[in-house]
Amino acid sequence: ASSRTSGAVPPKEEELRAAVEILRGHGLHSVLEEWFVEVLQNDLQANISPEFWNAISQRENSADEPQCLLLLLDALGLLENRLDPYLRSLELLEKWTRLGLLMGTGAQGLREKVHTMLRGVLFFSTPRTFQEMIQRLYGRFLRVYMQSKRKGEGGTDPELEGELDSRYARRRYYRLLQSPSCAGCGSDKQQCWCRQALEQFHQLSQILHRLGLLERVSADAVTTTLHQVTRERMEDRCRGEYERPFLREFHKWIERVVGWLGKVFLQDGPARPASPEAGHTLRRWRCHVQRFFYRIYAGLRIEELFSIIRDFPDSRPAIEDLKYCLERTDQRQQLLVTLKAALETRLLHPGVNTCDIITLYISAIKALRVLDPSMVILGVACEPIRRYLRTREDTVRQIVAGLTGDSDGTGDLAVELSKTDPASLETGQDSEDDSGEPEDWVPDPVDADPGKPSSQRRSSDIIGLLVSIYGSKDLFINEYRSLLADRLLHQFSFSPEREIRNVELLKLRFGEAPMHFCEVMLKDMADSRRINANIREEDEKRPAEEQPPFGVYAVILSSEFWPPFKDEKLEVPADVRAALEAYCKKYEKLKAMRTLSWKHTLGLVTMDVELADRTLxxxxxxxxxxxxxxxxxxxxxxxxxLSEVVRMPVALLRRRMSVWLQQGVLREEPAGTFSVVEEERPQDRDSMVLVDSEDDSDSGLASQADQKEEELLLFWTYIQAMLTNLESLSLERIYSMLRMFVMTGPALAEVDLQELQAYLQRKPRAFCPELELDARGSTHTPVRNSKALPHPASEPYCEVSAFRRVPSGAGNYCECSLGLSREALVALIALLAGVSASCFCALVIVAVGILRAKNEPPCPGRMDNRVVGHFGVQEDRMDLHTVHVESHLMDPDLEASTMPPLEDHSLLTMEASLEEPPPPPPPPE
Known part of the structure; x- marks a missing residue:
């Protein structure tokens, strides 16, 4: 035994039988397995393994695949021949072990030990060239197998049957027809070796299987080949194609791949496997291929998700395929990160129009609710869009324009608005009641926000999601009101049916009360038409000499219900003024106790301009x-x-006159002087002025910035009163009080906390240099200025303007201005903080009465302290509209508490010391 071991001579069957009997006689038969493994291991290390790798190394001298495959078969055949005696002896040992002649690890354990040793010794360190050769050959084997399947089915590619309408199918079909090479083996069609390749690969699999090396040699090559072929197929077939599904087609392809795996692992295909071990291997590979396919396909669609969302609903098949894959992989987080990055890079930057951003957000809502009905992906991935839209000034206007069908890019909103059963924003969408069947209930994903109700998150109402960007519907209602007013004032021949329909649809969404102002605006237009018709009918009955020189058609507006207009003044010529006054008298005749206040800058004038050589x-x-x-x-x-006559700023007047320069009616020559061009000259055409088309369509409404500033000015009056009376208030407390008492009604827009904070930081010094606000932390407190100028007592002064009575339908409008000392001013502010608006109006009225009753001398021409109050008397109720408090000489040492509360004093006995303000400080030298 020692000589045979040292010589590494494989034992024969007779010698093994004799050795077993001898060993059993001496009780040493248990060492036979160990001796066999040791002999095999020594022979492998010393002889078999070097011979095998020397045969493999000859591959470097041959580059073509047929020769590589033959060399591999020769090397594996040599290996099988050298191991054949050991394998036959292994079968005998397994047989004797099952018969109980030997004691050891058992038949199955011994075979597993031998195969493990073979894999460990032969392929402990595999050369890179061998790995590349195996991978290349298995890749070719797969292509040959696929080509053989096509040829076996009559030469028709099942992937191309009925699919020649697709871009990929046509391209591949024509490429196959025109190519001179075989699609399987890659050789010339006259030298195709596909059949030989299949036979040789079958031999290769059988040799590896008998040696127990099949998975060790082929697993990595098969995995790499499948990954590479799957990626190439998806890139060539699926990238950029969103309009048709691919999963069913790929499932058929996967079944053909599994058939190839059956050939690799000695199976006949999807039929019953030859052995349980092989069947288990095939099932494991099937699962691996499917799982890897889902991951690759999902990764590809995640990379293209931005484009898929942009093309929705045409790309719906791609969304449904991606949904199917995500349910079988763990790539949700990858999707969120990739989509957010794509949105921020490709969409959320200044170069993209707001309309385009809203359009893509709408497409994202539609696409992602198909991909994820729980809407968790939508809420997380599209949050950057919502934040960015809040920073765009025209977001609300674009959304409202889309709702009313005035925007081409956001036309889907008009369709959403006209749905038969819309979701009302009045009732909200946070109810937990689920209208679906209990059997259809699906739990939320694990990454869902537990702080949000499930029904609110799952809401797919597009309009509700857009409104929730700002958290308030008032902004959209006010914007629609402005948009409607702008359209009504610029389109005098409009059809009211469309606007009435829009208002009714918006009432279903936002409620009836908020849309009341818009209904009044439409009613004003209808009433204006009727009044104009009545006046025109009366004019037609008059004699020709009493006919007006030109027709006047007025749009009569209820000013309280319309948005604020621009404060532009215009002095009209006398004949125009006379025509307007005549129309006003006719209106007063029709509508008793009512009159008109003309907005000269609004409207449209149709005129014929007669010049010497032409008429325009x-x-x-x-x-x-x-x-x-x-x-x-x-x-x-x-x-x-001309600017002085028209009462218009020079810059604005020049811009308005440019239309006549463009028409060639006026000419600027010399600079700053304009004259009429009676006869047009050729050189006038060359010097014609081009006008921006937006100049002719300027809105007559006040800008959002002007409206916001006016509203904040009203807030400042209340804030001053709060701080004077209550000494110190936090920003949050000021904001909550303003929301409770001031931010009411559709006429006032919402002001958020950040806007209020910025306003408070810049406002005190602009209104009152002696009154500063200490904004340490979040508390605002009046700061006393010890550098206030002393003021000697002197003659009292005052300024009182008489009340003006202006007729109106609701009552009287009053305006008063008071010139007060700084002590009286502080007292009035202190009282304002503790009383209602109507009480403050009464206080101003009584204060005027006191000053007039005391018959004070006329005030000096220069007055630095003022309290100006504008208030209206509506029936028997007083409402404070605006209060403007300004002081340049307030003494901060005077405490508001020195003035008793209003309730403790009769208004008629209120006293305030009046004194002349100190002179201004001398200018610095």
């Missing part, structure tokens, strides 16, 4: 018409002189 028919704004009318009496005007 134009439709212009009233400002442009009035400017030209002044040139009837005077052919040339200096810009500054």
């Amino acid at each position: 028919s134009v439709a212009v704004t009233p400002v442009q018409a009035v400017v030209l009318l002044y040139f009837q009496d005077q052919a040339s005007w200096a810009l500054e002189e």
